Amino acid sequence: MFVDMRLLYAPDTADHPNWGCRFMGDWYRQALLGLDGVRLRRLGSRWFFSGDSKVPAPLTWPDLQAIARDVREGRSEGLADVLPPLAGCDLVFMNGENFIRPGTLKGRRLLMLAYLAKAVFAKPVMLVNLSLDLSEPALAELVAQVLPLLDEVHIREDVSAAQYRALVADARFLQFADVGWTAAPAPLAAWRALAGRSGHFNAWPDHCAAFDAGQPYVTVSASSAFAHAGPGGDPSDAFIGLCRRLAAEIAQVVLVAPCEVDAAIMRKVQAATGLPLLGLNLPVAQGIDVLGNARAHVGGRWHPGIFAATGGTPLVAIGANTHKMAALMQQLHPGEPVFDARGLAGQVDAIVDRAKAQLAAGPELRARLSQRAAEMRARVAGSLAFVEARLAAARAEIQAPSRPT
Known part of the structure; x- marks a missing residue:
């Protein structure tokens, strides 16, 4: 039975020359395309650290709330490239990597995209392969507000996991190893x-x-x-x-x-x-x-x-x-x-x-x-299980006999 899941993969880091970015970007893209029923759309990593001043990057939690309000009210010129893919997808799959750290645009835009996907468009969101540096209070507050909303969060090492546990009571996340270990x-x-x-x-x-x-x-x-x-x-x-x-x-x-x-x-x-x-x-x-x-x-x-x-x-x-x-x-x-x-x-x-x-x-x-x-x-295995479960549920729904009206 054919299932067509429109999956937005962001960021696809293979557009960056860094060896790790290229390896991760290719690995996730190939693994996702290997799942029967996935139709992939990608947003490259360059958007996340673009110097375009029209593309917002929230410094604080109130900033992010204001951006979401503008999107709901149709005032979102700087996000024109990303809102249609968000609105049109069935699931957002995000490679967190080392984006969320002080002093970077890309970490704040990653959190912004995840929040808009969840809070404005009500999409399932996975954030995977994540490291966190929560030493900046405003960034830590953004993390504390956004990550608990997401459907699944994967952290790749113990230091980040400990920081997130200390920040968020009853933090929900899974630990999987970085996909680089499959080299x-x-x-x-x-x-x-x-x-x-x-x-x-x-x-x-x-x-x-x-x-x-x-x-x-x-x-x-x-x-x-x-x-x-x-x-x-x-x-x-x-x-x-x-x-x-x-x-x-x-x-x-x-x-x-x-x-x-x-x-x-x-x-x-x-x-x-x-x-x-x-x-x-x-x-x-x-x-x-x-x-x-x-x-x-x-x-x-x-x-x-x-x-x-x-x-x-x-x-x-x-x-x-x-x-x-x-x-x-x-x-x-x-x-x-x-x-x-x-x-x-x-x-x-x-x-x-x-x-x-x-x-x-x-x-x-x-x-x-x-x-x-x-x-x-071996600890990389199972990291796509959430996507696989959504595909299986979609197939089951299609195959279920319809009830007479």
Whole structure:
């Protein structure tokens, strides 16, 4: 029996060059399209952090209530692109990711869209794969008012879950692992020869020198902590020093630029050192292969840390723009440090020592991390059950015999 569920998927983060965004966007889109009966419409992530001043972004709960009132009364010029899809869908499926944090437009617009879908258009709403930074009181109030209204909320790590429980009495949510845990690095034997081929990892505008993947190597990325100017200035010099030490004392180094911020930093590191660089526009699957077969990964990016762990690669964590690297270390290496991104130059010795210790732990550590990654992958299963249940209910309603009048 044919069911036609019009599902609005927002944001589809695959329109962003960040490796994690591309992986998540593709994963959810493919998984949703794989459900029989789903007709998908997408809203890309760019709308959520657009600089267009006509698109509202509520700073406070009263602001959001006023926006909803304007929509009900037909005064919604800045939302003309999103209101018809909201009105015309049967379900809104939202990938929360790391949007809800202080100082961003996208988190407030995510909450606005969820609230309008529920309070104005009475749509079922799922908010999945979510991390939360509730350190800003006005943002925390928006979360406290909006999330309890939604049909299902999925939080992906324990720190955010604890913050939400502390904010909302009897908070209703489920915990599922990030879909990044479903990544599957190709075995080294499948691509090691290609890594030595000139140009194999080139991804415009970046050029990656060939490297011998058959020999031990360490991958290094930067961090979301550098998205905005802060104390310590340009971190490139600190990364140059760190990478030279890692290359001299541990193994060859492969630079990784999984986001625009990292690309700006790692291009400077490459210019100074000549090290191979996996560029921003590299196919994500190739990046996962390299990360998952490294001897260690050093960096402050959530998804690259996960991608590395799916192949058994240990993580030396640098801090990020929220608690997420601390949360990831709880999942992978409980009790191990997260190094301060802004104080990187003064921590090179400690980071190198940590990487040496992880390499010395050898196959036993890799096996333990691979097992942990498998456990996390299993915790992704069932994350689309709400959509599947709605589809099943729609089929049952169609199949039910009509009563005579």
